[in-house]
Amino acid sequence: MSAGPSRAAGRLVVVGLGPGDDAWLTPEAARELATASDVVGYGPYLDRLPERAGQQRHASDNRAELDRAREALRLAASGRQVAVVSGGDPGVFAMAAAVFEAVEDGEASWRDLDIAVVPGITAMQAAAARIGAPLGHDFCAISLSDNLKPWAIVEKRLIAAAEADFVIALYNPASKARPDRIRDAFACLKLRRSGATPVIFARAIGRHDEHIHLTSLETADASLADMATLVIIGSSETRLIARRGAERPFVYTPRSYGARR
């Protein structure tokens, strides 16, 4: 867009694949992936894409977001059409922020590259859709990953969310390195919200091993959460609709506040 006449017009687009399979890959994302000269991303995301003649792949480790972003920016600066692939929505706890961090800290010319973001379905939307409409009223999304922020700010946000009665979606609830964060979050919320509050563990949604577990804050087992899990905690308004037999109830949060108590 702003490339000078002396260099090829490179481009970088951060593409959201959505969760799971291609049922949630938007036409915009598919078009960008089909026309990119270079695809940069975490190995397992690249493995989801069909091989294309002439298209270069640059796989990297899960943890190396900034290195990956810089590599993509260098490629775009050299005139390549680069797609950085991201699970879910790249704008929600994913690659887009990493790319802009790299732009801000990187070479001055990177700021004038043509950079675009293609949104995707993010995990909380996919999880919510599978069980009903738990995000049907005001909600917040919090990442429990504390290698990027102090736990004190996470706790402050959990308390604020509980007291203002938001539905809460928790990303990155646990990992091998920090298995206790989701346990700490539940403990914090139990002090402020009814034990009967619905809690949804949604694991690997859209993948062949997709699993949804519906429980309550009182009985939630933190050890069920891992890096592939998205946890939704209802507000005081979130309701279950019982169904016959063994079918899981629907879970939803009404549009009106206070009308059903």
Place this chain on the structure above:
Amino acid sequence: MSAGPSRAAGRLVVVGLGPGDDAWLTPEAARELATASDVVGYGPYLDRLPERAGQQRHASDNRAELDRAREALRLAASGRQVAVVSGGDPGVFAMAAAVFEAVEDGEASWRDLDIAVVPGITAMQAAAARIGAPLGHDFCAISLSDNLKPWAIVEKRLIAAAEADFVIALYNPASKARPDRIRDAFACLKLRRSGATPVIFARAIGRHDEHIHLTSLETADASLADMATLVIIGSSETRLIARRGAERPFVYTPRSYGARR
């Protein structure tokens, strides 16, 4: 799914169209729209869909969500394959919660219908993608529509969000009937957040008349917001990356908290 042997197996699916044109319509949504016997929705959303031989359309007014949901449930109960169309993500301030309200309050047999939700890109994701990655860290989504909840709960949530330093996405910021809500929200936030905080007005994203306006909390003009506008208010961490010439800065919220102050 649980239809008894005595009646045809009807189905109801709430389908998210995403904002704007079909670039964000997922393959799952397209498949559901192609196979439905009946499509139910707000007139302008139905107008976006191609006519299909044999498919019945049931257009309704914007305000009649519950009536629309009940009509769709009656059709599904009679054995039809019904798609209820919704802008954006039906699970986010849209039709899915209305359908489950109608199920809970309606005929007992409706609870055992096969009901599914197909997620879509919601306005805040599309708006964020257009300008960078403002939702790159913890955020909340609040509807300012106060015909469904008391203003006191909206204000409580704005205060909590401001104090816990969430990025804030505001849906339904204003309408002809209540033009002052967004003004009140800005006034509430100005007391608690720096005047320099980035504010994004994103109007009609994905449509031909799409418009993004970047300003600050200090200078935000509430009269720019209407029912087609999504407003994003940054956290204390949200940053602008200046670009050469007249190009709008990128706006993003870093993944790490406190690292850049």
